[in-house]
Amino acid sequence: MSKKKPGADTSSPNHYNELKWKFITTMLAIAVIPLATMLVINHFQYKTHLKSEMTSPLYAMANKTRHSFELFLEERLSTIRFISSAYSFEELSREETIKKIFISLKKELNGFVDLGLINPEGDLVSYAGPYALLGKNYAEQRSFKETRIKGQFISNVFMGYRKIPHIAIAVQHLTDDDKTWILRATIDTDHFDNLINSMGLDFQSDAFLVNSKGILQTDSRYYGQTLEKCTLKINNSRTMEAFPDGSDIVNVTTREVIVASADFSSADYTLMLVKPYSVVLKSWYSLKAELILVFSISFVIIVVTVFKMTGVLVSRIKRADEKREQMMAELQHTQKLSSIGRLAAGVAHEINNPLAIINEKAGLLSDLIQMTDDIANRSKFDELTRSIINSVARCRKITHRLLGFSKRIEVKFESININVVIHEVLEFLEKEALYRKIDVRLKLFEPLNPISSDFGQLQQVFLNLLTNAFAAVDDGGIITIATTNRKNKGISVIISDNGCGIPQEILNNIFDPFFSTKKEKGTGLGLSITYGIINKLGGQISVESTEGKGTSFTINLPDKPNNKKEANHGQDDSHPAH
Numbered sequence: 001m002s003k004k005k006p007g008a009d010t011s012s013p014n015h016y017n018e019l020k021w022k023f024i025t026t027m028l029a030i031a032v033i034p035l036a037t038m039l040v041i042n043h044f045q046y047k048t049h050l051k052s053e054m055t056s057p058l059y060a061m062a063n064k065t066r067h068s069f070e071l072f073l074e075e076r077l078s079t080i081r082f083i084s085s086a087y088s089f090e091e092l093s094r095e096e097t098i099k100k101i102f103i104s105l106k107k108e109l110n111g112f113v114d115l116g117l118i119n120p121e122g123d124l125v126s127y128a129g130p131y132a133l134l135g136k137n138y139a140e141q142r143s144f145k146e147t148r149i150k151g152q153f154i155s156n157v158f159m160g161y162r163k164i165p166h167i168a169i170a171v172q173h174l175t176d177d178d179k180t181w182i183l184r185a186t187i188d189t190d191h192f193d194n195l196i197n198s199m200g201l202d203f204q205s206d207a208f209l210v211n212s213k214g215i216l217q218t219d220s221r222y223y224g225q226t227l228e229k230c231t232l233k234i235n236n237s238r239t240m241e242a243f244p245d246g247s248d249i250v251n252v253t254t255r256e257v258i259v260a261s262a263d264f265s266s267a268d269y270t271l272m273l274v275k276p277y278s279v280v281l282k283s284w285y286s287l288k289a290e291l292i293l294v295f296s297i298s299f300v301i302i303v304v305t306v307f308k309m310t311g312v313l314v315s316r317i318k319r320a321d322e323k324r325e326q327m328m329a330e331l332q333h334t335q336k337l338s339s340i341g342r343l344a345a346g347v348a349h350e351i352n353n354p355l356a357i358i359n360e361k362a363g364l365l366s367d368l369i370q371m372t373d374d375i376a377n378r379s380k381f382d383e384l385t386r387s388i389i390n391s392v393a394r395c396r397k398i399t400h401r402l403l404g405f406s407k408r409i410e411v412k413f414e415s416i417n418i419n420v421v422i423h424e425v426l427e428f429l430e431k432e433a434l435y436r437k438i439d440v441r442l443k444l445f446e447p448l449n450p451i452s453s454d455f456g457q458l459q460q461v462f463l464n465l466l467t468n469a470f471a472a473v474d475d476g477g478i479i480t481i482a483t484t485n486r487k488n489k490g491i492s493v494i495i496s497d498n499g500c501g502i503p504q505e506i507l508n509n510i511f512d513p514f515f516s517t518k519k520e521k522g523t524g525l526g527l528s529i530t531y532g533i534i535n536k537l538g539g540q541i542s543v544e545s546t547e548g549k550g551t552s553f554t555i556n557l558p559d560k561p562n563n564k565k566e567a568n569h570g571q572d573d574s575h576p577a578h
Contacts, residue, residue, distance in 0.1 A: 102128035443482035472499030496552035
């Protein structure tokens with residue numbers, strides 16, 4: 001049994017008052033956190049709303065400009081794709097043909113720098129342009145490998161031999177006889193700058209292209225030149241490496257800006273628009289006043305609720321403490337009963353020794369009487385010695401049964417006839433039945449199915465139930481014990497009485513530990529122990545009762561336990577005392 005700590009007197013009214021105020025202060029402190037969180041969340045949600053209103057037009061402009069870029073690139077790709085389809089490899093291999101085509105391209109479409117034909121081995125076999133690239137091998141370059149896989153390719157901006165920013169586009173052509181070759185062209189990036197300038201941004205804003213590694217593909221006003229690492233930093237801690245479609249507000253040095261990004265679907269480009277972020281405070285003051293009002297009302301409601309809930313909670317704790325004290329007292333009583341049981345077992349064991357001596361001496365006396373012929377009143381002596389021997393046998397039988405109840409710990413399964421168990425248990429109660437003139441009616445079925453169960457555990461079950469039945473009936477009452485076979489080779493036992501019965505409102509609680517209707521006379525453990533034993537043996541127990549008419553307990557036991565391993569590790573639950 002646990003001991004209370006010094007100074008922890010839970011029965012003192014001051015203890016519950018202190019507990020109440022601890023609950024109140026703790027719950028109020030906890031309640032402030034959600035309100036504060038709500039204020040912060042609403043603050044940032046409003047800022048997010050403002051950001052959305054400001055970034056939507058900016059993001060729309062970014063997507064529109066990105067679409068113009070993609071149209072420009074797709075127009076050039078389509079032109080190269082048409083040339084590769086309109087001419088054969090042999091025609092494009094001739095220098096005069098590819099130069100003629102290149103001159104037409106420069107007239108019709110701006111931006112083309114050169115045009116070349118690459119064979120399957122990666123060699124540039126035909127070329128038109130200002131540089132001496134004929135014969136160059138592109139087999140190890142990314143443009144060649146990616147074009148062979150995807151069918152087309154758009155490069156990032158690079159300098160190369162030209163020392164000016166340009167990009168390369170390439171298209172793969174497949175013939176009917178599975179021959180393949182690549183038509184490759186380079187385009188300057190002047191048109192990129194023209195498209196960005198056409199956005200009409202003010203001098204504080206900026207727009208530029210970057211690739212997935214954060215390398216600028218066009219010049220930026222504030223964050224670097226072409227092919228430099230972009231210096232725009234997100235949250236003042238990391239440089240741009242990859243930008244998803246969408247918008248974000250970031251801090252750049254000491255000013256707050258909006259960054260809108262739009263990814264290209266056909267190339268490794270992201271269009272970035274950067275614009276200063278101006279905060280509109282007028283709407284914020286209105287929202288702040290509403291938040292303060294909501295906070296005040298919520299705080300008042302929380303205070304009232306906390307005081308009421310704390311009062312209810314402390315009351316329940318007080319009742320629980322009182323119940324716990326009662327249960328501890330009952331547990332002490334149960335431990336006393338257990339100690340008495342062990343003491344009784346020891347006494348019974350010690351009594352067996354003198355009983356054995358008395359039995360031997362009485363037997364010896366009987367033998368001497370039989371061997372001596374001249375003893376007067378022989379018959380009287382014979383009768384007295386037989387009476388002594390019979391009384392010793394009866395005492396020995398009683399002490400053996402007492403030891404059987406008190407010493408059995410491990411569950412032991414054996415073949416049992418329940419009728420035999422019932423007869424033995426009734427022998428313990430026959431004196432009380434005779435004294436109180438209780439009519440014990442036996443309706444034991446024969447032949448009853450034998451079952452595999454624990455003899456001692458079942459003795460305790462039936463003794464508990466019959467003890468309760470004896471306590472429930474008045475003198476001259478009727479107790480009926482009936483047994484019957486079940487279809488599944490198990491058996492059923494019904495113990496009923498015509499006693500006071502059990503009220504319906506407490507019928508569901510009778511198997512709870514320490515629940516008793518006998519007030520100070522009972523411990524409330526008998527039926528709880530009975531319920532646990534029946535479950536361990538794989539059976540079920542149910543009860544039907546009508547107040548003022550009587551009670552009937554039905555026990556169903558299987559022919560074999562459902563979980564023998566668990567039952568073998570079970571323990572007897574001390575002495576029946578309900």
